[in-house]
Structure formats: structure tokens, C-alpha cells
Amino acid sequence: MIEYDELENKMVLKLVYYGPALSGKTTNLLRLYDLLDSEGKGDLTVLDTKDDRTIFFDLLPFFLVAPSGLKIKLKVFTVPGQVKHDATRKAVLQRADGVVFIADSQLSEETNNFESFRNLEENLRFVGLDIEKVPLVVQFNKRDLNNIVAEADIKKTWGPTGVPVFMASAVEGGGIVETFEKLAGLTYSSIDKRYHLSEKHGLDENTFVRTLTGRTRLHGQ
Amino acid sequence: MDNEYIIGSDVKLKDVLREADAMQLLQNAAKAGASYGAVEDAEGEILCHFGPSPDGHVFNIKKPFYLEGEIAGYVVIKGDGANGPVLKAVGEAAYDALNIVLKSNHRSLLATETHRTVINRSYEELLQTCNMLKESEIKYRDLAENLERQVSRRNEELKQAHAKLLHQEKIVSIGQLAAGIAHEINNPLGYILSNINTLKQYSAKMKEMLAFFRDTLSKTEVSDADREAANRKWLQYKLDHVLSDVDDLIRESIGGAERVKKIVSDLRGFSHIDETHKADADINAEIDRTLSVLAHEIPGDAGVVRDYRPLPPFTCDPAGICQAFFNIILNSLQTGKEGLKLVIETRCVDDHIIILFSDNGPGIPEKIINRIFDPFFTTKEVGKGTGMGLNVTHEIVTSYGGTVNVESRAGEGATFIITLPVNTKQKPQIKKEE
Numbered sequence: 270m271i272e273y274d275e276l277e278n279k280m281v282l283k284l285v286y287y288g289p290a291l292s293g294k295t296t297n298l299l300r301l302y303d304l305l306d307s308e309g310k311g312d313l314t315v316l317d318t319k320d321d322r323t324i325f326f327d328l329l330p331f332f333l334v335a336p337s338g339l340k341i342k343l344k345v346f347t348v349p350g351q352v353k354h355d356a357t358r359k360a361v362l363q364r365a366d367g368v369v370f371i372a373d374s375q376l377s378e379e380t381n382n383f384e385s386f387r388n389l390e391e392n393l394r395f396v397g398l399d400i401e402k403v404p405l406v407v408q409f410n411k412r413d414l415n416n417i418v419a420e421a422d423i424k425k426t427w428g429p430t431g432v433p434v435f436m437a438s439a440v441e442g443g444g445i446v447e448t449f450e451k452l453a454g455l456t457y458s459s460i461d462k463r464y465h466l467s468e469k470h471g472l473d474e475n476t477f478v479r480t481l482t483g484r485t486r487l488h489g490q
Numbered sequence: 491m492d493n494e495y496i497i498g499s500d501v502k503l504k505d506v507l508r509e510a511d512a513m514q515l516l517q518n519a520a521k522a523g524a525s526y527g528a529v530e531d532a533e534g535e536i537l538c539h540f541g542p543s544p545d546g547h548v549f550n551i552k553k554p555f556y557l558e559g560e561i562a563g564y565v566v567i568k569g570d571g572a573n574g575p576v577l578k579a580v581g582e583a584a585y586d587a588l589n590i591v592l593k594s595n596h597r598s599l600l601a602t603e604t605h606r607t608v609i610n611r612s613y614e615e616l617l618q619t620c621n622m623l624k625e626s627e628i629k630y631r632d633l634a635e636n637l638e639r640q641v642s643r644r645n646e647e648l649k650q651a652h653a654k655l656l657h658q659e660k661i662v663s664i665g666q667l668a669a670g671i672a673h674e675i676n677n678p679l680g681y682i683l684s685n686i687n688t689l690k691q692y693s694a695k696m697k698e699m700l701a702f703f704r705d706t707l708s709k710t711e712v713s714d715a716d717r718e719a720a721n722r723k724w725l726q727y728k729l730d731h732v733l734s735d736v737d738d739l740i741r742e743s744i745g746g747a748e749r750v751k752k753i754v755s756d757l758r759g760f761s762h763i764d765e766t767h768k769a770d771a772d773i774n775a776e777i778d779r780t781l782s783v784l785a786h787e788i789p790g791d792a793g794v795v796r797d798y799r800p801l802p803p804f805t806c807d808p809a810g811i812c813q814a815f816f817n818i819i820l821n822s823l824q825t826g827k828e829g830l831k832l833v834i835e836t837r838c839v840d841d842h843i844i845i846l847f848s849d850n851g852p853g854i855p856e857k858i859i860n861r862i863f864d865p866f867f868t869t870k871e872v873g874k875g876t877g878m879g880l881n882v883t884h885e886i887v888t889s890y891g892g893t894v895n896v897e898s899r900a901g902e903g904a905t906f907i908i909t910l911p912v913n914t915k916q917k918p919q920i921k922k923e924e
Contacts, residue, residue, distance in 0.1 A: 311559025
């Protein structure tokens, strides 16, 4: 959590889209911005890019108010995927409440996915977060391309870890909202445990997620 | 670390909207005839405004503006109804402009803070890395320098050891040659001596017989002619002289042969070809042996004075200790000084054997006296001296825990002083690192 201001009755949450370079993190956010139509959706800020590559991050903020009056701001960030921007990745990852790992489905990108995930593990440790506890969702993007890892193989690899995995195509829009919903739900649960969102603030998970997305959830919990 | 900027920290309106910027936007509304304009934050606090009391105006717009999806504040424009449409348009324009300014400021704030955070952190990391690199560089440089020093020292040691080995091998092969020759000489010398001794006895018998003949002849009746002939023969062969000389000849021959025998024996002793192990040596005898081997080097006009005192036995490798003396004595003999006088004194003082070699040679110039024990240091012509002689002496003497020093002044001769500790039953000391 970025901050919790009791005086102002406000909490600021952070979700991070992590993953190797060019795996589609920014496209995920752009898509999300297009697809979601919620009241509290803020402007999408795409910070200085160079040749269309992210240098700092992209930011899509959401704002909602719980029945209790608790103001919740949820900020969704992307990290720069290029190896050289590791310092920025660490900075962005700091105090994250949930992480989406965007993997590139192309067969040629397996090594990059692996390296990036290892980098995520390292950096989570670096900023003092426990990868076992941080809400984590994996998305295999670019399902619309050829020469991609078979879904069965992905399931076989990730199934035993218990980490939710989504197939997506940021370009076509499939799986984008689902990924976000899943992470939002997981993040809600983790925050609820500590801040009793449901009990004290009258905000249940479904409402939380629906308020963010502006639509009824596509999948159950 | 607690105060550092966390990416995503909520920003306040004041952080992204400067009063002057907001005021400038409101000025347009004022120009268009609005009587009041204000920018308020979400709580209704006025950030900036113009115009008097906000009450009782016909035209009144209050439009919220957003930051990150949350209402950040309001634009308020008030005026009379007369130019309502114009004010509305101006109000919209001010609102749009405000939004643009807000977004752009927000973006640049995010970028700046992120940049600062990343740069600061990277800078600290770089600083750390730099310090670590510096430390390891120092370590490696030390190592490298040491390595060079060590390599060059080992090289030097190897060179010296090699030269010493060569020198010793030379001495050993000379010794072996000498011993071989000595052995070959010994055999014929044996029968020469034996034969001469036998010849001496035979000669004595013949002399006696001749005397008997002469005596008998004088007493016997022989013709004058015969007597005359015998006398003539006697004189002709100069037998008086022969008889008186033959003993001397034989004695001298025996003496010469004995001398050869002694030289051969000394040569064998010097090379210690028969002894490869340590033995209790008499230093005086070893010096004598060395001198006899060097006899041919002693110039005719030179005098060697031996001033020996009885010495306790010294446990050593006699061949080695002879070498040590050899090198000092040879240097003295080769100075080329006319009327050279070499005095060799031996003493035993408090468990120490002290040997002094003093000569009246040209002495050693002050500027080289500190270097004479250094390996490869030589004053001889290139190819004549190895520069190893005194170094070998030094090595041998120190290996027995002894010392070798020199006292000399140019033109006033030189004295080499060897001190050997008597109680050397223990193993010779290994040469220590300087």
C-alpha cells in the first residue's frame, strides 16, 4: 500500500504490471483504459517514451469511495521492461499491493520471460515483499500470434504453483479485463484481511471489482 | 529511507497547480467580463480568485476538475447575466486550459520525482559499486605489485642458485679430475719410490764393493801398468764425484717423490672425494690442505705465515669449508702484489673459531667493500671471474651459523675474518630470507 491516511480516511493502493520488454504491458493498460467504463477511472498517463518504449512507467488511476466514506485510490502501473531500467522497476515495485506478470507467449521469448520473472522475484525481495504473499496473476499475452507456447504446456507449468494464469491478446482485447479483475479481487482479499473493508467499510469484493471495472464480473470469484 | 518518494504517492492540488498559472487562466474570464473567478480545491478552499463577494450573481458556474479520477477542485466563474454566453465559453476555455495545465504538470511531477528517485538510488548504488571496485582494485594492485616483486626476487634467487650450482659443479668436477689424476699418479709414484729406495740399498752395496775392490787392489801385488790403468779408469769415470753424489741424487729423488706423494694426497684431501658426509674437521689441517692445493699459485717472492693455535674439532663438510678458505686465499694470491705477505691466524675464543686472513695487498676500495659478498660482483675482467667466489664463501660460512667480514682500506691490505661457532652438532642453519 502506498499510503493509508486515517485523518483523510483514504488509502492509496498500487498494482504493478511487470514483465519482459515488449510483452505488452503498456498495451494492456491502454486496452484496459479503452475497455473499462467506470466512473472512477482516471486519465491514463503514459510517461515519456522513447521510440515507443516505456522509460519510466504508465499510470492508470481509479478512484472509488466505500459506503463508509473511505476513499480508495487504486493506481495501476507498468514497469519498463528493458533490462537496463532495473532501478526504475525497483522504484515502481515499491509497496505494490498486487502484481500482474505479463509473459510473452512467443516461443522465442521463453528465456526473456524466465529472466524477467526471476528479476521480479529478486526485486520483490529487494523492496521487502514476499512473493508467496503478494497477490500475483500471470498473463500469457499475444495469443493471437503464431509460434506460441501451447496453452496445455503453460497450464502444466503453472498449474502446480497455484498462480492464476490468463491467456490474453492485448491487441484484440481478450483476457485483459479478466486479468485485471482477478488481480483486483486478490488484492481486495489481501487488503480486506488487514483493513476489514467488508466489515468496517461495507465494501465487498464484488462491489469493489465492479466499481473499478464498471461492469459485472465476467468470472466468478 | 522513510522520507523517500514512493512512486504513486498521492499528489495534492497545490503540488501540480501553481497559483500564478491558475490566476493567469482566470484573468481571461475577468477580461471577458466575469466579476468573480476562483479555483477551489476539493474541500472548497480557495486557491486563487479575483473579484469581490461571490454572492448574488446571475451567472454562476462551478465545474469540478479531476486528478487521477478523483475530484481535485472546482473552477468557479460568476458574473451578471448580460454576457452569460460569452462567460460560459470563457469558463469552459479556462476549465479546459486548467485541465491541460494540470495534466501536464502532473506528468512532469511524476516524471521528475521518478527520475530523481531512480537517479538517487542508482547514484547510491553506483557509489557503493564504485567503492567496492576501488577496494578490490587496491587489493589487486597490491597483489600485482607484490607478485612482480616476488617474481623478480625468486628470479634473482634462482639465478644465484643456478650460478652457485655451476660454481660448485665446477669445483666438484675439478676435484674429481684432481682425484682421478692423483689416483693415476699414485700407482707409478708407489713403485718409483719403492724402486728408488731399493736402488739406494743397491747403490750402498755397490759403493761398499767398490771401496773393497780399491782397498784390495792397493794391497795386492799387481803390475804397475794394471794399477795405472785402474786409476786412470777411476778418474775417467769420476767415480769419487759419482760416489759422493749418488747418495744426494737418491735422497733428492726420494724427497721429490715424497713431495709428489704429499701433493697428491693433499689434492685428494682437498677435494674430499672420499667424504661426502659431515665429519669432525681440524680447521688448521683444512687450511693447510687448501694452501697446498694453491701452492702453484703462490708467487715465488710471496710469503705465507701460518700462525695457528690448537682448535677444537669443527663438524662440517670439509670440502665445503676448504672451498670457503680457497676463495679468500686465491683472491689474496691473485692481487699481483710484489712481495705479498699472507698471514693466516687461527684462534679459539669462547666457543668460536676465528680465522683471520690478512694480506698486504692493494686492499679493497671503500665504494665496493659493501658489495664484495654479493653474487656476480667481480673486479676481474669479463670472463675471468664469476663473481661467485666470496659469495660462495659467505654462503658456506653462514650455513654453519658463522660470519665472514672484511676490514680493508685501499692500499693497506685486507683482512678477512671468519667466525665459526664451535658447538655445531646441530644441523646447519638454513639460510634465512633477508
